[in-house]
Amino acid sequence: MKRNIYLMYAIAFLQGMVFYGPVATLYRQAQGVSVFQITLIESISLILCILLEVVWGVIADKIGYKRTMVLCCALYFLSKIIFWQASGFAGFLAGLLAAAAVFSLFVREDYRLLGLLTVISYGLAAVLSLALTDVSPEGSRRISREGFRQVLSQTMCDRNLLLFLVGAAFLNETHQTVTVFLNQLQYEKCGLGNAAIGSIYIGATLLGMCGPVSAWFTKRAGIRAAGTVFGGAAVLSCLTMAVSGSALPSVCGILALRVSNSLFQPFQAEMQNRQVRTEYRATALSIHAMLLDGIGAGTNLAFGALAERNLAAAFLFGAGICAVGTGLFLKWCRNRPCYPQSHQKYHTSDPSSPAASSDSL
Known part of the structure; x- marks a missing residue:
């Protein structure tokens, strides 16, 4: 093994x-x-x-x-x-x-x-x-068609879980589209060359390794405050890029968005895993991934259509859906009394969980 x-x-x-x-x-x-x-x-x-x-x-x-x-x-x-x-x-x-x-x-x-x-x-x-x-893991169970339908029904009928997943999807897809695709258009708009773009890419990649700090920060700030900071940072990053045509603010916006998402990922995975209440955990998480991908398919088209016309409009759209995502998270917090704002034991998620991105930093 x-x-x-x-x-x-x-x-x-x-x-x-x-x-x-x-x-x-x-x-x-x-x-x-x-x-x-x-x-x-x-x-x-x-x-x-x-x-x-x-x-x-x-x-x-x-x-x-x-x-x-x-x-x-x-x-x-x-x-x-x-x-x-x-x-x-x-x-x-x-x-x-x-x-x-x-x-x-x-x-x-x-x-x-x-x-x-x-x-x-x-x-x-x-x-x-x-x-x-x-390998064939001990205790592994092959889910039946009826079991799959049951898990699917449980997921789609859990309004609080859906609030969390939709909010997370908005934050994740904004990061994915902006840091993988739109960032280069912004750099070009600011007059940066290929060498500078490559250097920024390296910096963003290194900042992406800050995920382990998420558990420490969340334990001290509390779940509600941590999620608000992660989402709020994404909103401010997109707004900065929407209103600025200069290199320094744009680069800072991209790097801040990268950091906020790197901190949000283990936080999301932990909260998501806590809400799985079925013996078929892998199936439940796969259904979550299908929902997240479905939302991402729609937001990607919106980002692309807006960026074709006006790059700033695409960033404003990102700020908007990140704000909505943060609002959905706060509503989820209010509806989940079993998740206190602070003093909640927090663990990072399983590092073997697959990423959902096709292109990544």
Whole structure:
């Protein structure tokens, strides 16, 4: 089992080496893909994730975890090869269909070396997946169709849980769209070059490692105050980028949004896990993910349509839905007497929980 864990760490590391990340949006535009088409591809990705959520669970049950991982890594590898050579909307969409995720490349032909390096890293990850050992956890249960319907009904009828999930989705999707796609347009608007964009990307990546501070902060501030700070920081970040055309305020806004989301992620996962009251925890969390992805598909289209017309309008939209998300969280807090504002024991979530982003910092 320890061998599998180390191999999974290595696979995650190699698949995280997305060398083109700092200029993904700019490259897509250079290849004739508009901002709206970029967010449309992202929305299609999220819809595919929803459709395939249960399918992959069934496949894993039938062929085993190792074979499923090998298949997934191979598809990842294939998608990177497609995106390495992609041109135009159809090419990028083809890569998405290969792996049910959105990927991108770089600003100029000179940067195709970065794409090759990414392809190599994903190829190595696919090779490592072959060394995994198949496992069958003790006590694992295969959920029936009736059990799935029961968990789905419980989720959709729990209004307080829905308040929390919708609020979290607004905050998460604003971070995802702004820090992965719209940030590069803002940097270009401010006159920043590729070298500066790459340096900011590195800084944002390092700031993304501040997640462990979330538990410490929440324990001292209380759940209500912590959630308000995380959401409020996202609102202020988006407002800053909406009203500023200068580099320093824009960069500070992006970095602040990155920090607020990095602190919010373990907080969200912990609160979300506490609200699962069924023996089929994995199924319940998968349904939560499907709901979050569904909301994200809609917000991505809105971001893209607004950014096509006016970038500031897209940031204002982000500030608006972050404010709504924070308000929903506060309402959830008032309706949950079992979650006191302070002195609540707080733990970070399981670090093995999968991320929901297709492109990430």
